[in-house]
Amino acid sequence: MKEFNLNNLIRDNIKNIKPYSSARDEYKDMSLDMVFMDANENPFQTDVNRYPDPQQTKVKERLAEVKGVSTSQILLGNGSDEVLDLLFRAFCEPKDDNVIILPPTYGMYSVLADLNAIDIISVELDTNFEPKVSEILSAQNSNSKILFLCSPNNPTANSFNRNKVVELINGFNGIVVIDEAYIDFSNQESWLIGLNEFPNLIVTQTLSKAYGLAGIRLGICYASEFIISILNKIKPPYNINQLTQDKALIRLNSLNEVSQQISSILKEREVLGSKICNISFIETTYPSDANFILAKVDNANLRYNQLIKKGIVVRNRTTQPLCGNCLRFTVGTKGENEKLIMALKELN
Numbered sequence: 001m002k003e004f005n006l007n008n009l010i011r012d013n014i015k016n017i018k019p020y021s022s023a024r025d026e027y028k029d030m031s032l033d034m035v036f037m038d039a040n041e042n043p044f045q046t047d048v049n050r051y052p053d054p055q056q057t058k059v060k061e062r063l064a065e066v067k068g069v070s071t072s073q074i075l076l077g078n079g080s081d082e083v084l085d086l087l088f089r090a091f092c093e094p095k096d097d098n099v100i101i102l103p104p105t106y107g108m109y110s111v112l113a114d115l116n117a118i119d120i121i122s123v124e125l126d127t128n129f130e131p132k133v134s135e136i137l138s139a140q141n142s143n144s145k146i147l148f149l150c151s152p153n154n155p156t157a158n159s160f161n162r163n164k165v166v167e168l169i170n171g172f173n174g175i176v177v178i179d180e181a182y183i184d185f186s187n188q189e190s191w192l193i194g195l196n197e198f199p200n201l202i203v204t205q206t207l208s209k210a211y212g213l214a215g216i217r218l219g220i221c222y223a224s225e226f227i228i229s230i231l232n233k234i235k236p237p238y239n240i241n242q243l244t245q246d247k248a249l250i251r252l253n254s255l256n257e258v259s260q261q262i263s264s265i266l267k268e269r270e271v272l273g274s275k276i277c278n279i280s281f282i283e284t285t286y287p288s289d290a291n292f293i294l295a296k297v298d299n300a301n302l303r304y305n306q307l308i309k310k311g312i313v314v315r316n317r318t319t320q321p322l323c324g325n326c327l328r329f330t331v332g333t334k335g336e337n338e339k340l341i342m343a344l345k346e347l348n
Contacts, residue, residue, distance in 0.1 A: 004199040006226055009091050009145060009174060014234060022237040024051050052242040055232075059245050062252045063220065067192055072225040075232060078239050080181065080206045080219030081108050086231050087202065087221075088116040091145045091175055099146040100139060100172075102131055104155055104320040106179060109148045119143075124321050129156040129286070133164050137171045145174040151191075152182040155317045155328045157288035159188045169198045175227075177202045182290035184210030184262055185269075192222055199224055209291060210262050211251050216244040265291050269331045275341045276329065282344075283325075292330045300325040303347065310343040 007015070023039035042049045060071040077083035092099065098119035101109045105125075113120045121144065123136045131149065140147075147168060151160040169176045178191045180203055191203050202223040208214035218240065221231065251258065273293055277285045281303065284296040297303050300318035304327060307314055315328035329340065 006199060006224070009200075010230060011090065011093055014090050014230065017233055019233040020237050022051070022054050024054050025237070048242050050242075051238055052240060052245055054237050054239075056240050056245055059240075059248050059252070062249060066252060066255070067190075067222070069192060069195065069222055070225070073195060073222055073228055075221040075223070075228050075235065076240050077219040077221065077235070079208070079217040080179070080204050081112070082235075082239065083204055083219045083221040083231075084108060084177075085112050085116070086235055087146060087175070087177065088112055088118060089234055090230050092116060092118045093143075094118065097143045097145045098141070099148065100136060100144055101148050102136070102150075104129075104153075104317070104323050105148065105150045106154050106181075125153075125156070127322070129153060129158050129322065130161055131164050131168060133167045133171070136168060140173060142173075144172075147172045147174060147176045148179065149176065150179040150181075151188075152180075152186050152289040154182065154290070155292075155294055155315070155320060155323060155326070157182075157286060157290040157292055157294050159186050159289045162188070165191070169194070169201055172200070175200050175202055177204060180205045181209055185266060185291045186289040188289065195222060195224065199226075202227060207248055207251065210265075211258055212261065213247065213251055216247050218244055218248050265331050268334060268337055269293065271334075272329065272331055272337045272341070275337075276344060279344045281347070292328050294323070294326055294328050296324075296326050298325065300327055303327060306347050307340075307343060310346070312340055312343050314340075 027038060036050065039051055041051065056076050059076065060074045063074055064071045075083065077086065094117035098121050099113055100121045100123060103122050103124050110120055121139050123132055123139050126132055149160060149165060149168065152158060180190055183190050183205060191201065194201050195203065202221060205220045207218045269288060269291065273285055273288065276282055276295060281298040282295050283298065286294045300316050304314060304316040317323040317326045317328050331337065
């Protein structure tokens, strides 16, 4: 195992912070027939008149079973964006520290860096959308605290070469966050297998994509017990509401249905990719490990607006590095994909 002193990366004020202790933290067993008069709640039953479990115990227990990790290695956030924001707060000193991102990539890394007054070092991917390992490691300095790797990457849809990722984890002097929002659509193994090997590794996932729960906003952080304990100190006390916890648990207990939907999306991804590559103005379709396809067209702005007029909304990525004149097509249902293909064929 790589030796790493995580304590040196944590902001001093976070090390010393005394976390807020909620009423439900102090008394956790809601199953007993007790009279609860500790949290200033409305006593009349509405199914949600009580505060939710601040540690989301049942959801974490189920996730631990599904993912093969310990509950102490899991933190849940109000979407992955809250998880990422907590990482900035825990490890990055405003106006002093920096993070490294690899454009084109998920845009919220930059937004959250700006929000937290953290400098950004950008090292573009190479023309194959792979990390430039030597350039990334050379770009880091003593104030580089987090390296963000999105794999499978958004918007390029590819998974990064595993050997390159290992080099980056071993060579980076801060935290390496691997964003696996799309991992369920990839044939690559999740980096969760590396949590016990690499102490500076954090893996984020979500229930928004493969699990079909974008509307409940539940992001997941997997890391060492030490890192999770730090994040638990600074997360809001009731950041995951009861309705979200209930819905997540139902879905996590319906894995056969989730698996069937993933299989359908993968099948439709193959069909969609084979069809759109024959469209005259589509110059290139890139390999996909996600639930979307990136395609280079003759004029992205024109084609985007034409599709809007036909009632189809896609994502125009032409302003992103290495993505000039590229559109991103989410894989829909069979019927939705057929409508897209028909609309593309009708464009002049």
